[in-house]
Amino acid sequence: MRVSGSDLRLLQVFDAVVRNGGFAAAEPELNVGSSTISNHMAALEQRLGFTLCHRGRGGFRLTERGQAVWDASRQLDKALQDFTADVAAVRGELRGELRIGVLDAIWTDPANRLADVIAEFGRVAPQVRLVLGQERPQDMQQKVADGLYHCAIGSHRDRVEGIEYDALYEERHSLYCGRMHPDFDTPDDALTDARLAALPFVHRGYWREEDSLRSVDWRIEATVYQIEPQMILIRSGRFIGLLPDHYARAAVAAGELRAIRPDEIGYVCTFELFSPSGRRTSDITAAFVETVRRVWREETVAVAA
Known part of the structure; x- marks a missing residue:
């Protein structure tokens, strides 16, 4: 199939339908009625020679093809x-x-200079349109290597071939419980490893750093894939869990959370800039990477001074 201009329009309609979850839901974005969208979809399916989606009483659903x-x-x-x-x-x-790929729950970290980078990059390249996508750590590097993102800022356990890494800053995680938890007022010295191992623990499914805390055999009874739902579960009083200190700081100050044995339990993540290596990058990507390095370098110099 040689793609023509009309095919691109049909694919744009198809993309809008998928992202919005149906024909009617895509109407506001496409600014056309459902009948027109249906005609476009039928034309694309005829062009391809197979069915793209099922629609009807069961709702909108993509086929495997x-x-x-x-x-x-x-x-x-x-x-x-x-x-x-x-x-x-x-x-x-x-x-x-x-x-640009980013992780969730980063805006409360004063060490994260991404907002400053974007402000500076706006002066360098005001006509560039930015797309920020939130990703899980284990997906982010590969999506940079595959070209889905031009670059990303995040943390990782294992390095991926085809990625250049620039260390930017560190993020510390500590163990927390909520105000309604039975052990909220229990002194740290009474919260032994054995006691903690008996408490329901909420685990971040994409991250295994808590496995390095081998002295505690966590009783995992909940799994999340973003930090915000983890915070909700911890604040419910049913679970303990590891959170970034900067993200928990406001809740601690408000008396909604407490850190458990913070000098003994926790870990540190190194956040890095992920950019492609071994292949040509666009001038836009090169300019953004240089802006990241310059802004963080200036911050390092200021802190040292």
């Missing part, structure tokens, strides 16, 4: 965005799209 086409169409859209940026660079302009 539909999922594969949607994944491919997203890759195509990103390639077109990168082409636009490359052509602009030939003209000596920084214009196009920059896709």
